[in-house]
Amino acid sequence: MTSRRDFIRITAMGAGVLVAGTAAYKVIKSLSSPEEVKKLVVDLKRTPTYCEVCFWKCAGWVYKTSEGKIWKIIGNDEDPNCNGRFCPRGTGGVGMYYDESRLKTPLIRVEERGKQVFREASWDEALELVSVKMKEVSAKYGPESMALFTHGSGSAYLSTLLKAFGSANIAEPSYAQCRGPRDEAFTATFGEEVYSPEITDIRDTKCLVLIGSHIGENMHNGQVQEMSDAIDKGATIITVDPRFSTAAAKSKFWLPIKPSTDMALLLSWIHEIIYNDFYDKKYVEKYCSGFDKLKEHVKDFTPEWAYGITTINPELIRKAAKEMADASPAVIVHPGRHVTWYGDDTQRIRAVAILNALLGSWGRRGGFYRPAKFELASYPIPAFKAPAKTWLDAFPGKYPIASLPVSNALIDASIPENKPEYQIKGWIVNGTNLISTIPNTANTLKAIQNLDLIVAIDTMPMEITGWADVVLPECTYLERYDALRAGPHRKPSLALRMPATEPLNDTRSDYWIARELSKKLGLVSYFPFEKQEDLLDWQLKKAGTSLDEMQKIGVKIFEREADDLYFAENEDVEFFTDSGKIELYSAYFEGAGFDPLPRYVAHDEPADGYYRLIYGRAPMHTFSRTANNPNLTDLMDENSVWINPKVAKEWGLKTDQYIWLKNQDNVMSDFQVKVRVTERIRWDSVYIVHGFGHAQKQMQRCFGRGVSDTQMITKVLVDPLMGGTGMRSNFVTFVTEKTEQEVVS
Amino acid sequence: MRYAMAVDTRKCVGCSDCVVACQTENNVPIGFCRDWIVEVTNGTYPQLEMELRSERCNQCVNAPCVRCCPTGASHIVDGGIVLVTHNECIGCGACMASCPYDARYPHPDGYVDKCTFCIHRIKNGLSPACVAVCPTKCLYFGDLHDPNSEVSVVLKKRKSKTLIPEAGTDPQLYFLI
Numbered sequence: 062m063t064s065r066r067d068f069i070r071i072t073a074m075g076a077g078v079l080v081a082g083t084a085a086y087k088v089i090k091s092l093s094s095p096e097e098v099k100k101l102v103v104d105l106k107r108t109p110t111y112c113e114v115c116f117w118k119c120a121g122w123v124y125k126t127s128e129g130k131i132w133k134i135i136g137n138d139e140d141p142n143c144n145g146r147f148c149p150r151g152t153g154g155v156g157m158y159y160d161e162s163r164l165k166t167p168l169i170r171v172e173e174r175g176k177q178v179f180r181e182a183s184w185d186e187a188l189e190l191v192s193v194k195m196k197e198v199s200a201k202y203g204p205e206s207m208a209l210f211t212h213g214s215g216s217a218y219l220s221t222l223l224k225a226f227g228s229a230n231i232a233e234p235s236y237a238q239c240r241g242p243r244d245e246a247f248t249a250t251f252g253e254e255v256y257s258p259e260i261t262d263i264r265d266t267k268c269l270v271l272i273g274s275h276i277g278e279n280m281h282n283g284q285v286q287e288m289s290d291a292i293d294k295g296a297t298i299i300t301v302d303p304r305f306s307t308a309a310a311k312s313k314f315w316l317p318i319k320p321s322t323d324m325a326l327l328l329s330w331i332h333e334i335i336y337n338d339f340y341d342k343k344y345v346e347k348y349c350s351g352f353d354k355l356k357e358h359v360k361d362f363t364p365e366w367a368y369g370i371t372t373i374n375p376e377l378i379r380k381a382a383k384e385m386a387d388a389s390p391a392v393i394v395h396p397g398r399h400v401t402w403y404g405d406d407t408q409r410i411r412a413v414a415i416l417n418a419l420l421g422s423w424g425r426r427g428g429f430y431r432p433a434k435f436e437l438a439s440y441p442i443p444a445f446k447a448p449a450k451t452w453l454d455a456f457p458g459k460y461p462i463a464s465l466p467v468s469n470a471l472i473d474a475s476i477p478e479n480k481p482e483y484q485i486k487g488w489i490v491n492g493t494n495l496i497s498t499i500p501n502t503a504n505t506l507k508a509i510q511n512l513d514l515i516v517a518i519d520t521m522p523m524e525i526t527g528w529a530d531v532v533l534p535e536c537t538y539l540e541r542y543d544a545l546r547a548g549p550h551r552k553p554s555l556a557l558r559m560p561a562t563e564p565l566n567d568t569r570s571d572y573w574i575a576r577e578l579s580k581k582l583g584l585v586s587y588f589p590f591e592k593q594e595d596l597l598d599w600q601l602k603k604a605g606t607s608l609d610e611m612q613k614i615g616v617k618i619f620e621r622e623a624d625d626l627y628f629a630e631n632e633d634v635e636f637f638t639d640s641g642k643i644e645l646y647s648a649y650f651e652g653a654g655f656d657p658l659p660r661y662v663a664h665d666e667p668a669d670g671y672y673r674l675i676y677g678r679a680p681m682h683t684f685s686r687t688a689n690n691p692n693l694t695d696l697m698d699e700n701s702v703w704i705n706p707k708v709a710k711e712w713g714l715k716t717d718q719y720i721w722l723k724n725q726d727n728v729m730s731d732f733q734v735k736v737r738v739t740e741r742i743r744w745d746s747v748y749i750v751h752g753f754g755h756a757q758k759q760m761q762r763c764f765g766r767g768v769s770d771t772q773m774i775t776k777v778l779v780d781p782l783m784g785g786t787g788m789r790s791n792f793v794t795f796v797t798e799k800t801e802q803e804v805v806s
Numbered sequence: 807m808r809y810a811m812a813v814d815t816r817k818c819v820g821c822s823d824c825v826v827a828c829q830t831e832n833n834v835p836i837g838f839c840r841d842w843i844v845e846v847t848n849g850t851y852p853q854l855e856m857e858l859r860s861e862r863c864n865q866c867v868n869a870p871c872v873r874c875c876p877t878g879a880s881h882i883v884d885g886g887i888v889l890v891t892h893n894e895c896i897g898c899g900a901c902m903a904s905c906p907y908d909a910r911y912p913h914p915d916g917y918v919d920k921c922t923f924c925i926h927r928i929k930n931g932l933s934p935a936c937v938a939v940c941p942t943k944c945l946y947f948g949d950l951h952d953p954n955s956e957v958s959v960v961l962k963k964r965k966s967k968t969l970i971p972e973a974g975t976d977p978q979l980y981f982l983i
Contacts, residue, residue, distance in 0.1 A: 133830035135939065146941045149823040155830060277819030282941055289817045289942035305847070307819050310856035317852040680821035692829065695836050696822045705851060740851045 108561045109137065109615030111546045113213055113538035114150040114157065115683040116235065117258060117282050118546050119143030120616045121151065123539055123561035131158055131539060131561055139616040141283070141550040142258060148280035149681045149696065156692035157520065157537045158565070162761050164522055164534035165566035179532065184569065184577070187531050192581035194514040194530070195226065198487040201513075204228050205450045206486040208471045212684075213492045214558070215518065215535065215571035217544035218588075222575045223489070224445040225587040230452050230485065232468035234498045242785045243396045245462050246410035249647050251423055252637030255396045256432055256549045263287035265427040268388030270299045270381075272323055272413065274397045277307040279678040281398065297388065299381050301326060304675060304703070304748050305741035314381045320673050320746055320789065321403050321664040322371040327412035328661055329367035330382050332359040334419050339386035341421030348634060349418055351646025351657075358658045370661065389420040391427025399677075404778025404787035407462070408659040411647065415659070418643045424628035432549035433621045438603035440596060442587045455481040460784035461653040467784035469499060469777075475508035487514035491571065492535075496524035497685035497752065500774040500788050518574060521689060522759035533574055536564035542572065542593045545600060551626060553619040555604060557597070557611040572596075655782055664790060666745075671725060671792035672708065673746040676770040685752035685771075688763035699767035701737040703748040704795075709738040712795055721796040722747075722768055726775045729796065731756055734768035747793060808950040809885040809923055810957050810978040811937070812966060813859050817944035820845055820858035824936035824945065828862075831924065831935035838911045840921040841936055857983075860936065860945060863888060863909040863921035864969065864977030871901035871910065879917070885949070886978060887925055892917045906973040923947070950978070 106129075107122040120140035124132045134154050138145035147154075167187035168179040182190075198206050204227030211219055212233055220231050236244075244254040255261070263269060264287040276288050288308075292298070298312040301323065309315040318326060334340050335356050345352055364375035371378075385392050394416045400406050422428025452466045453459075455474035460467055472495075474481040475488070485508075499505050509515060509528050517529035526532045535541075539561050546556040564570075576588040590596035598608035606617055628634055635641045639649060651657035667673055681696040682688060702722065704714060714720065719733040732754050742748050753767030770788075778787030820843045828840050841862035848855050869888050872880045879894035880901050890901075890910075895917035902910045902918060913919040924934035928947075932938065937945040948955030953962075957980075966980040 133827075135827075143941075146939055146943075147823070148941055149821050149826045152823055152826040152830060152939055277821070280819075280821055280823075280941070285819060285821075285941050286943070289819075289944065292817055305851070305854045305856065307856075307858065310854070310858070311816065315852070315854075680819065680823075681826075691836050692826055695829075695839075696825060739847065740849060740854055741847060741856070743851065 108559050109556070109612065110134070110538060110558045110561065111556045112147065112151040112154055114154050114687060115280075116213070117142055118548060118556070119147055119151055119282050120546065120556035121147055122615065125561060129562065131155055134539075137556075137615045139614070139618060140556065141552065141554055141618070142548070143282050144286060146282070146286065148282045148285070150280060150683050150687060150693060151282070153681065153687075153690060153692035153696075154539065156690035158539045160521070160689055160691060162522065162689050162759055163520055163537075163565065163568070164526070164532060165568070166534060167567070168532035170530045184567070187533060188574075188577050188581055191514070191516050191531050191533075192578060195487060195582065198513050199227070202484065202486050203449060205230060205448050206484060207489070208232065208452075208475075208485045208487070209489045209491065210234065210468055210471070210493045210495060211489075211491040214538065214543040215491045218572045218575035219489065219491055219518070221442075221587055222579055222582075222584065225579065225584040226582060227446060227448055229448045230466055230471055232452070232466040232471050234468045234493050234495075236465045237463075237467040237469055237784045238401055238498060238500075238786055239399045241401070241463070241465065241467075241783050242406035242780055243398070243400045243410045245464065245783045246407050247396060247414050248464070249462070249638070249644065249649050250411060250414035250418060251643055255429070258283050258548060258550065259396065259398075260429050260432045260549065261393050261395060262427050262430045263393060264290050265391060266291050266296055266388070266393050267391040267427055268297045268299065268385050268393070270301070270385060270392070270394040271308050272301040272327075272395065272397060273400075273402070274395050275302065275306040275308055275677055276395075277311075278680055279398065280680040297384055299384060303743045303746050304677075314377060314384065316371075316373045316377060316381065317743065319370070319372045320675060320743070322661075324405065324409050324412060324659060324661045325362070325367045325370040326373060326378065327409065327416060328359055328362040328659070329364045329378055330385075331355070331412065331416055331419065332362040333364060333379060333382035334386060334416070335359060337382070337386075339382065339389075340419040341389055344390070344421035345419060347631075348636070348643050349645050350640050350642035351644055354646045355415065355658060362661075370663075385420055388427075390422050390425035392420050392422050393417070393428055394420070394422070401780070401785040402787050402789040403664050404780050404785075404790070405662060406780050406785050406787060407782040408656060411650075412659040415645055418645060423643065424634065426627050430551060430626050433551065433553045434549040435547045435553035435555050435604065435619055437545060437547050437555075437600050440589065440599060442589060450483055455483055455485070457482060460782065462650070462655075463783040469779070469786050470784055472499060472505055472508045475511055476504070477511060484511070486512055488512060489516045489518065490525050490529070491518040492686075494519070494523035494525050494685050496528075497755075497769060497771045500771055500777045500786050502772055503775070518571065520568070521686065522757055523686070524755065524757045527757055534566070534568045535574070536568035536570055540564040540568070541570035542597060543570070545597060552621055555601075555606070555611070555617045555619075557608075557615055559612055650782070653782070667792035668725070671794050673789065674722075674724070674770065674773055674791045674793045675746050675748045675789060676751045677748065679750045682750065682752050685755070688752055688755055688766070689760040691762065694762050697750075698763070699735060700750040700753040701735040702768070703737050703739050703742040705742050705744040706738050706740060707744050709736065714738065714795065714797075721799050722773055722793040723796050724773045724775060725792045728773060728775050729799070730754065730768040730772060732765045732768055807885040808978070809865065809887055809928070810948070810950045810980065811862075811923070811934075812946040812957050812960050812980040812982055813861075814942075814944040814946070814960075814964075814982040815857050815859050816982065817942040818858045818860055819942055821941065823939050823941060824860045827935040827939035828921070831927075832922075834919070835914055838913070838919070840911070840919065859981055860940075861907065861909075861969070862936070862979065864907050864975065864979040865921075865923065867976035867978065868974060870904040870906070870973075870975060874900045874904045876900060883925070887923050888920070889922055889925065890918055890920060906970045906975060907977075
């Protein structure tokens with residue numbers, strides 16, 4: 062075997078240029094005397110926050126210098142989500158505040174001889190325009206023709222506004238573009254989802270099985286920390302990934318699977334566990350239903366059968382199954398997070414859920430714990446009127462098991478050619494850059510052409526703000542209060558975010574925006590507190606604390622009401638499924654016209670010269686929203702395309718060479734991407750990190766850097782169960798010279 | 807007293823949080839860093855192994871940067887930490903050329919800068935910013951002369967290596983393998 066060695070110094074150092082001579086020389090006092098240090102520490106003012114760079118919402122402290130300048134953000138030791146340690150994105154959150162490309166003032170689109178430009182506006186003028194247009198949409202088509210796309214903390218108040226307005230069309234791309242299939246699959250099986258942060262008891266697990274889930278690269282903070290604890294305690298990690306991920310490098314077993322064949326592997330694992338009597342008999346007998354049907358269903362799915370599909374050695378499949386069984390019930394077959402891959406994702410995660418049920422991990426130490434959440438009092442507001450129509454009525458019968466609005470369905474309902482029962486005519490887009498978030502950008506742009514109103518609320522001039530009629534600049538999370546964080550965990554907790562400093566420029570918080578808009582729409586009764594501080598204080602007092610106390614402590618932990626983190630020995634448990642049991646066989650899916658047991662269906666394969674496009678995360682970036690952050694861009698300023706050396710040799714490609722990608726539908730990447738020749742990727746696939754290739758010039762730092770995976774994803778396999786957009790069925794080839802007109806918007 | 811750091815390569819996920827925490831803590835200008843991540847992959851698909859490690863100044867006992875500094879700006883203080891007195895540094899770069907670990911960078915203000923093990927923090931009983939922030943807790947810091955310090959305990963328990971030992975610098979940054 063020839064040995065190859067990739068050596069990469071990930072962080073770039075200053076370009077080795079010496080600053081010589083005394084002209085540039087400035088005397089800087091080194092901070093080394095203890096007296097000075099003490100002064101620095103004491104002078105600091107710290108305010109509590111919880112992070113908004115990703116959805117993990119770690120609580121921390123914002124430290125300022127004595128001049129009041131934001132200096133650094135560190136974790137709050139009491140916080141169960143972060144245990145006092147932020148991830149690089151959270152630590153780099155300061156960059157969000159200092160990013161000079163930020164939106165600064167409200168903008169209104171000006172139509173100027175076919176050229177779309179914006180003019181600056183006052184808040185009053187901008188909000189007045191939004192309210193007039195919203196009223197027009199409502200009068201012409203009904204209030205349900207307004208839709209909200211939202212993500213993050215702003216959702217709380219903008220959702221209230223939209224519901225008060227009369228629309229339930231509030232979609233988060235985190236559902237149909239990310240975790241929806243998993244939530245539906247686990248709900249169908251266990252009667253409960255896996256929540257966020259996930260209720261995976263990684264801290265105490267003996268065996269963690271990751272299927273395409275690259276913990277460590279996706280810096281889901283608490284999970285990364287617990288995986289590290291588990292490694293310390295000698296837990297086994299099993300990773301299934303066509304790419305040699307960071308987690309794969311820390312695994313006892315890495316299964317280098319042929320992409321799109323995970324279902325075959327899962328079925329063969331189920332087969333192994335049942336037919337070797339590896340399953341938890343007592344648990345299955347007591348808690349599960351449909352075992353006999355499952356056993357019959359997987360009869361022929363042997364590891365040898367799976368080998369032919371997955372290319373994974375049957376012995377490796379067997380060894381991994383034995384490892385899981387030996388660890389049972391302290392085993393986690395991880396549900397994953399961004400699981401929208403091949404359009405049969407709900408069924409694939411059903412197989413994951415079934416596997417967990419057979420191993421008896423749900424409700425057990427080292428498996429999945431029972432979460433506890435603090436229930437905040439809701440402040441008195443008028444009841445929302447039931448909307449005349451919801452998103453479900455736009456396309457009756459579609460996505461029958463979707464429990465939340467599907468963002469792509471709302472976009473489809475904005476296009477008249479799709480013949481929706483009623484059309485969406487106005488969008489409010491908050492913190493979701495739909496151009497980079499929703500695959501098939503052409504479809505999104507088509508929808509945009511048919512709208513009467515688009516309002517973009519964001520901190521940055523993202524691609525979507527370029528398409529908006531009105532742009533409302535939010536302040537960053539470091540400059541505002543927000544709804545209290547009360548997510549689930551082992552113990553109930555509350556976390557406060559408060560402004561560390563005054564908002565920069567003419568930016569405002571979502572609460573302020575929603576309330577001001579509610580005044581113009583005659584809906585202010587839904588926002589009874591003029592100041593958000595009063596609302597928070599009211600809620601906190603009901604919770605037995607106060608705004609004053611929370612400003613000092615940031616995070617408050619409450620005790621669990623009962624000692625029920627795990628099932629007690631022989632506990633009778635009623636699951637929230639129709640049968641009250643863990644449903645191995647899903648009568649619910651069957652009733653909706655779908656397979657009650659998951660089955661393997663082969664997916665398309667790349668043509669000669671094309672490679673499957675796999676995308677994922679780098680630890681220092683999240684979604685597509687951090688690419689311009691000065692601190693995080695400093696760590697990684699563009700993505701690269703990972704290519705196996707065999708493939709690179711065939712094409713004559715070298716590391717650091719720039720190329721274009723072209724997909725199976727002849728879509729050429731707007732920008733060039735750097736080649737990274739590495740053994741860490743299979744020869745039938747290429748890999749890029751999501752969130753680069755921004756085409757918005759106003760984002761000075763990231764404009765034109767790297768390639769946008771979303772742009773390359775034109776073939777989308779929509780999950781018929783819940784509308785999830787399968788995004789791993791696109792194939793790309795390499796273009797070293799571009800002959801077409803360069804597309805630079 | 808002999809300060810040292812150990813990096814657990816089994817736990818490091820190469821997230822670069824240590825880098826950002828150092829940059830914000832020490833006001834390191836954007837575009838420069840005092841610590842960084844190295845990734846080394848060996849083998850051929852699918853027989854592969856990979857090491858991720860957080861690197862910084864090795865705070866060498868036998869520090870070439872100190873030996874070759876013409877002004878004495880680079881010096882070693884109690885606990886063995888190598889420091890640069892900014893206003894004595896003329897930015898000549900001799901230390902940068904002599905460092906086998908490429909651990910120093912030219913600060914735009916005209917002096918050479920490097921990791922200090924966050925001496926301002928450790929003097930106040932805190933751990934270095936990179937150690938305090940690391941989500942995987944893969945960084946261990948402390949006094950090697952104290953047998954009960956975190957770093958002493960972990961180095962006794964686990965196998966470790968240092969980088970470029972053949973340079974004879976006696977580095978005090980250890981990598982647990």
